[in-house]
Amino acid sequence: MTNPESAKPEKTEFLIRKAIDGDIPQVVALDNAGFPTPWSESTYQKEVNNSKGLFYVALLTDQQSVMAGFILSWAVVDQLHILRVTVKNDLRKMGIGRALVEKTLEEAKTSGLKMALLEVRERNTAAIKLYLSLNFITVGLRRKYYTDTGEDALLLTASLVDLGL
Numbered sequence: 001m002t003n004p005e006s007a008k009p010e011k012t013e014f015l016i017r018k019a020i021d022g023d024i025p026q027v028v029a030l031d032n033a034g035f036p037t038p039w040s041e042s043t044y045q046k047e048v049n050n051s052k053g054l055f056y057v058a059l060l061t062d063q064q065s066v067m068a069g070f071i072l073s074w075a076v077v078d079q080l081h082i083l084r085v086t087v088k089n090d091l092r093k094m095g096i097g098r099a100l101v102e103k104t105l106e107e108a109k110t111s112g113l114k115m116a117l118l119e120v121r122e123r124n125t126a127a128i129k130l131y132l133s134l135n136f137i138t139v140g141l142r143r144k145y146y147t148d149t150g151e152d153a154l155l156l157t158a159s160l161v162d163l164g165l
């Protein structure tokens with residue numbers, strides 16, 4: 001019998017590039033799997049051509065038809081708002097989420113943005129640990145921000161000026 005653990009590759013190689021129209025079906029599938037309040041296909045479709053958007057996907061290097069994750073952010077004046085980041089369930093904890101956030105922060109800094117901000121569910125330990133490890137700090141609490149569960153949101157920010165990536 002095949003042990004699913006032994007079938008897992010030891011190191012997963014992936015690449016990150018800008019999202020294109022053809023990515024949207026897989027983006028929507030990942031979104032639906034990763035978030036309790038999914039966004040529609042047309043919402044994502046518009047983001048591909050949004051000049052104020054930073055929209056990246058991660059693909060497996062040796063199987064580029066497989067989307068491993070994506071990240072979507074907006075540039076609002078001099079701030080980067082990270083809106084969505086998710087990684088395919090069976091490819092988590094392999095560095096893909098960190099690489100997607102780092103890529104976005106680097107691009108935002110290069111284009112002159114000064115600060116990054118995001119909201120995260122207070123019980124989303126994995127995401128909070130990821131952001132704190134990238135020098136985000138908690139600056140506020142939005143009570144009952146998530147209408148589906150009534151959870152509070154933590155508001156996190158990071159300076160892009162001091163970004164050491």
Ligand SMILES: CC(C)(COP(=O)(O)OP(=O)(O)OC[C@H]1O[C@@H](n2cnc3c(N)ncnc32)[C@H](O)[C@@H]1OP(=O)(O)O)[C@@H](O)C(=O)NCCC(=O)NCCS
Nearest residue numbers: 034085086087092093094095096097098120126127129130
């Ligand atoms: C949050 C998420 C994107 C992280 O993606 P990932 O590819 O698994 O993350 P990485 O492998 O790059 O891990 C980076 C860091 O995140 C933290 N982390 C990731 N998964 C974790 C877990 N299950 N528990 C605790 N910390 C975790 C660790 O600090 C880790 O660093 P380390 O490996 O040096 O310990 C992923 O869990 C996910 O898609 N979650 C569902 C969608 C979601 O909640 N998005 C965030 C909305 S704000």
